[in-house]
Amino acid sequence: MAVLMLNHTATFLQENSVSGDKGSIIYFMTDFGCDDLCHDELLSAQSDLLETIYETNTHIRLFYSGTNTISEYHPKSKNDVESACKPYDNPTLQILGIIVGILCFLAIIMGIIMRCYYKCTNGRHIFVDLFKLTPCYKKKKREGIIGSMALQNRNAISAENYYYEMQLGGRPSEWEIDPNNLLVVETKPLGSGAFAKVYEGIFKGEIPLSKIVGHHLGIKMEEDGTYRVAVKKLPPYANSEAINDFRHEIAFMKQLGYHAHILSLLGCVTESTEPMILTEICPHGDVLSFVRSRKDNLIEEDSNYYFENGLKIKDLISIAWQTADGMTYLSTKNIVHRDIAARNVLLTESMVAKIADFGLCRLVDQALYTSKGGRLPIKWMALESLKYYEYTLQSDVWSFGVFLFELFSLGETPYATVQPTDMPDYLESGKRLPKPEKCPEKIYQMMTECWKVESDTRPKIEEIREDLSKLLTSATEAYGYLDIEAQRQTSFVDEGEICGIPADIFEQRQEKSKIFQAILEQSHKRLKKAQYVLEQNQVELKTV
Incomplete structure (x- = not known):
């Protein structure tokens, strides 16, 4: 092999006239290294070839396939053999290798960062946030171009959500608050659901809802100019379905405006990797927990004795009326709630009931809404919803009947012994929930009316509201939210009322x-x- 290589070298130098100034480089791929060549007696015997290599300034570079290394033979004199052999170091290749190594390292780090970011946000804002780094972002932001485009990109995972933002809620900027003006007190949790968690918060600044409706909301301002609010947010591990439901809930709450018996959206944070909902704070929590905690404190109606945690039947009727009033408001907007339950009705400090949790709400432009899949409250659903996935305003009336059972049973679980998969057959057989022990007969009759098989034979929610107002009138001379006519004409709390009771009474x-x-x-x-x-x-x- 060495003889063949030397012969090729001699032939090349004979056929090509190379000046000593420019020199030449001859590459060989061999199975031996330069050291082997230099110690070979054949090279020492080729004095004429050595002289020619020296005079022509020739570099013989050997690529050793065994170790993937390069060595070089470049004599410094005519008889130089051993000292001319050395490893070949190319500065350009070394620098290129370093650059490639650095780029690979940065690519790996960038990949890890993007992966973590994607997992935390489910891929929601990657392209928008990268776009914000470009020089033209600030200019486009000033020109008003970025807002709509960023919203579309951010909701690319659900084009339907973008439609709801524009169609139902107006411009998102009207509702947006600066996260820097909000303190989320995570040491004071108020509740949690299947996905989201609710904490107490402190907000400083003007409440967006006040500007939008142009009406004083009656929300108490603290001495330092801040407001106590409830902040609903998703955990970091929320999946894409939970995120879509959360944004859908924001969109629906935007269109609701303000009503005394609806949990109002005060503002929101959507232009962030951590969306949040700001609502009125309800210190008494949900109705289900409220009545369960007072299950042993039910006071007889004819008793004049009352204590702080006591509960009377007329108090339950008042909560039922307020809930029916909120549902009546939703029906005027053709909104099907789909999750009317005691856990989704909250009580403020002054015992005002407010319907909450609009994650399953749907705006219907026709009498019937059909939907399959998703998380559904099986034991609160109407028979047609269980069998055919059909939802109407009347299917909400069925759910209201189950809500009444929870309320007047002081928190019992409906159909506790029935498996969810058996519910359609159970209801088709004509079986219904039993009458709670302390429930008035007229209230139970109202429940059974809500559970009729044919939806068009069930009472309308506004009729139920009227019946409850009559029951409440007969229960006490001054019941909660007595002024029914005033409530029909306005969706705002009467400032002349305290805890829903006329001020003079x-x-x-x-x-x-x-x-x-x-x-x-x-x-x-x-x-x-x-x-x-x-x-x-x-x-x-x-x-x-």
């Missing part, structure tokens, strides 16, 4: 309460006096 109740308190204090004084007399008599008896 509320003041009368306060006066009565003061009288009862005075009587109670007098009774305590008389009891103490009697105890003192008894103790004195006992002392005298001992003395005798």
Whole structure:
């Protein structure tokens, strides 16, 4: 092999006249290295060839296939053999290798970052955020181009959501708040659902809903100018389905505006990797937890005794009426809630009931809405919804009947012994929920009316609201939200009402309460006096 290589070298140098200034480079791929060649006696015997290699400034480079290394033979004199052999180091290749290595390392790091980002956001904002890094972003932002384009890109995973944003909620910027003005107090959780969690929050600034509806909402401002709010947000591990449902809920809440018995959207954060919903805060929580915690504190209607955690039937009727009033408002907007349940009705500090959780809501432009799949509240669903996946305003009436059962049973689970898969057959057989122990007969009759098989034979929600108002009137001279006619004409809370009770009647109740308190204090004084007399008599008896 060495002989063949030397012969090729000699032939090349004879056929090509190469000047010593420019020189030449001859490459060989061999199975031996340069050291082997330099120590070979054949090379030492080729004195004429060595002289020619030297004079022509020839470089013989050997690519050794065994180790993928390159060595070079370049004599410094006519008789130089061994010292001319050395490893070949190409600075250009070394620099190129370093650059390629750095680029590969950066690509790996970038891939890891993008992967983590994608997992955290489910791929929602990658392209939008990268676009924000380009020089033209700020210019386009000033020209008003970015807003709509960013929204489309951000909701590319669901074009339907973008439609709802524009069709139902107006311009997103009207509802957007600056996240820097919001403090989420994660040490004060208010509740959690299948996906989202709700925390107490502190918001500083003007509430977007106030500007949009042009009406004072009656939300209490703290002394430092901030508002206590509820903040609903998704956990970092939320999947794409949960994200779509969350954005759908935001879109629906935007179109609702404000109503006394609907949990209002105060503002939202959507132009962020962490979307959030701001709503009114409801310290008493959901109705289901509220009645369960007071299950043993039910007070008889004819009792004049009352205590802080006590609960009367008329209180339950008031909650039922307020919920029916909120549903009536939804029906005027052709909105099917699809998840009317005690867990989705919240109570404010002043005991105002508000329908919440609009994740399953649908706007229907016809009498019937059909949908399959998704997470569904099986035991609250109407028979036609279970069998044919059909939803109407009347299927919400069925759910309201189940809500009444939860309310007047003080939190019992509906159909506790029935498997979800058996619900259609169970209902088709004519079986229904039993009458709760403390439930008035007229209320249970209302429930059974809601559970009729044919949806058009069920009462309308506005009819149910009227019936409940009559029941509430007969239960007390001044029930919660007495002014029904005023509620028909406006969706705003009457500033002349306190806890839903007309202010003049509320003041009368306060006066009565003061009288009862005075009587109670007098009774305590008389009891103490009697105890003192008894103790004195006992002392005298001992003395005798």
